[in-house]
Structure formats: structure tokens, C-alpha cells
Amino acid sequence: MQVACVSTFPPRQCGLATFAEDLVEAIDGLGKFPPVKVVAVSRRGVSYAYPTRVWREIVQEDRQSYLAAAQAINRAPIDLVLIQHEYGIYGGSNGSYLLTLLASLQKPAVATFHTVLVQPHTHQRSLLQEIASTCSAVVVPAEKGREILVRQYKISPSKIRVIHHGVPPALNCTRRSLEDKYNLHDRTILCTFGLIHPGKGLEYAISALPQVVARHPEVLYLILGETHPEVKRHSGEAYREYLEGLVNELDLANHVLFVNRYLPKEELLEYLTLADLYVTPYLSEEQICSGTLAYAVSMGKAVISTPYFYAREILADGRGCLVPFKDSQQLADTINFLLEHPQDRERMQASAWEFGRQMLWPEVGRGYTGLFREALEAFPQPLAT
Secondary structure: OOEEEEEOOOOOOOHHHHHHHHHHHHHHHOOOOOOOEEEEEEOOOOOOOOOOOEEEEEEOOOHHHHHHHHHHHHHOOOOEEEEEEOOOOOOOHHHOHHHHHHHHOOOOEEEEEOOOOOOOOHHHHHHHHHHHHHOOEEEEOOHHHHHHHHHHHOOOHHHEEEOOOOEOOOOOOOHHHHHHHHOOOOOEEEEEEOOEOHHHOHHHHHHHHHHHHHHOOOEEEEEEOOEOHHHHHHHOOHHHHHHHHHHHHOOOOOOEEEEOOOOOHHHHHHHHHHOOEEEEOOOOOOOOOOHHHHHHHHOOOEEEEOOOHHHHHHOOOOOOEEOOOOOHHHHHHHHHHHHHOHHHHHHHHHHHHHHHHHHEHHHHHHHHHHHHHHHHHHOOOOOOO
């Protein structure tokens, strides 16, 4: 079965691109299908040095480009199309240009919904409904996503499949060797990673640190990742500069380290290996997916998070701690508790590690390939002439 994946793709820098790259590599790694072809969504006027698996491009802002891509897919020996859906990736109002592609497509399609809004406005609801209606199946990374699609969008449960956000295996290296590499000896490491934007709520984690440092002066909070490209285009580095100013105001220069780069996967996993606690102080309750949280859980990290939908589900049954949104005091108290109660922290880490085995990319790849077979078998075949 020849699959084509429509998505952003590296070297374009966004979480969706990283997810798509990992997913197609996981599918390829199973050895069941030919290598997945990629139809990459690119910004107008930006030239990306794509790898050879990128078969063609869609210009995000050009509606005719979506039609041309659909026509090319129809002509090509492609059996099924996998679409990665996220707001802000496709052109038109709320990404409506994607419907131009789907309306002209003559092949079965499966869509992964990375965001499902609990209170969509009318156009957002109808858009997701139309995507689901056109596709043979839709995938969400959490049961909460399925629940919202059924309740709010009236999408049939039979069309929805829950498949975890995939994660890589842990690195085969020791913490001691990484402490040498990054000169981080004798530090207790807190960590948050991902593209930086105001929705991350990092100011609340920074504001929690004075109470933590007072009891644990060896603490270092790593904030890994550069500013999100879309935020940078509209607001520059205003949010990062605000965070840096807050660090200076609270006299935390020796306790917060910004790594202002888009980190290669291996370097990211090295930093995560060093982490004693992982923190996601995000502000939006509606978030049904977090690749960063999935990585941390799968690596057996003790996680403290605000209670957005994905965190509630992934950190249930003792796999992590939840604190209220925008509550630096509760965050500080929870960090101190876990640092001062290593047995509780170790139980949490073991539970997270065990849960994370089902999230490894080979397992996720098998979930997708099984769904592809079902979708292809159920797709109406054209009548012979």
C-alpha cells in the first residue's frame, strides 16, 4: 500500500512537522508498505531543503495549490492519503483550503486531529465535520478528543480511532556522561521544552522558583526551545524577553537556563535524560495533545502539569501531579514535595515508564497501518468500464 502524508515537514520548524517525520519513519520501519511519500505544506516564498521523501509541496496560502496536489495524488499510484490537521497550518479561514484538496481527492483519506476545540465557533465546527465526513477515519491522540468529537461535533464514534502520540525510545547513555557533556554536575534539573509562546505559561513556573530555590539552592530550570516561528513573525521575541526580565527581577540568573535553539531530537532526549522533574504549566484547558508531555512520560519522568485535557488523561492513576492553572504557589509546593519525597517521585516515575511502553513509535505505527488497511478495504472502488 502506497501512503502519502499531507503535513508540514522538517526542516520547517513546528511540532506537527516533527510528529509527521517520526510517524512516517515509524510506518516505514515496520517494513509492510513502500516508503511513505510526503506532500509538504510550505509557506509562500520560503524555500525548504526537504529530504527526498517529500514528493511535492502545497503552498499554504495558495488555494489552487491544494487542487493541484489532489489532482497529482489522483494520477499517481497512491492508495491512501494521511492528513495531519492542526489550526494555523492550512490556508483559508480556519484552514478551509484543506477542503479544496479533500473535495477533489479520489483516494481514501485518514485525518489526524491534533486540536479539537471544546467550544468551536460555527465555522470551526462545520470545517471539522466536513473533514471527518470526507475521510474514511479520523485519529485523535486521547480519549477526551473522541468524547468531544462525538458530543460537540456529532461525529460517529465508529469513525474515530484513538492512537497515542508516538515517542522515541530512551537513549542508551548514563546521566553521569551527560552531566559531563553539559557541565551540569550537582544540579537538580527541572525542564520544559518545545517552541516558546505565551500559551506555555512559563512565567508561572519561573515565579514558583524563588520558593523552590530557598529550600533547594541546587535547582536549575531548563527552558529548551526557540520562539515559535509564527509568534516570532507577529510579535518578535517579546514573550522571551518578558521571561528573561522576570528571571532577572527575581534574581534567578543562576537557576534558569534558556537554550534558545530548535533542538535536534538526540540533544533534546539528552536534556530530558538529565531532568529530575518535567513541568508543563500550560494555560489552555482544551489541549488534547502534547508531544512534549508524551516524551517526558515515556522516559519515566516525574511530571508536574496544569490540568489540560491531555495531561489529565496521560497523568492519571499516579503517573504525575496536576496543579491549578496560573498558580505559582501550588506549583512551588508540588515541586518541593517531590524533591523532598524521593520514594513518591520514584513510584510516579515507574508508573509513567510502564504506561509509556504503548506510546513507542513502533506501536503507534502498527496502530496507523492497521487503520489504513481497514480504510482501504472499506473505500468504494470505481466500477469497471
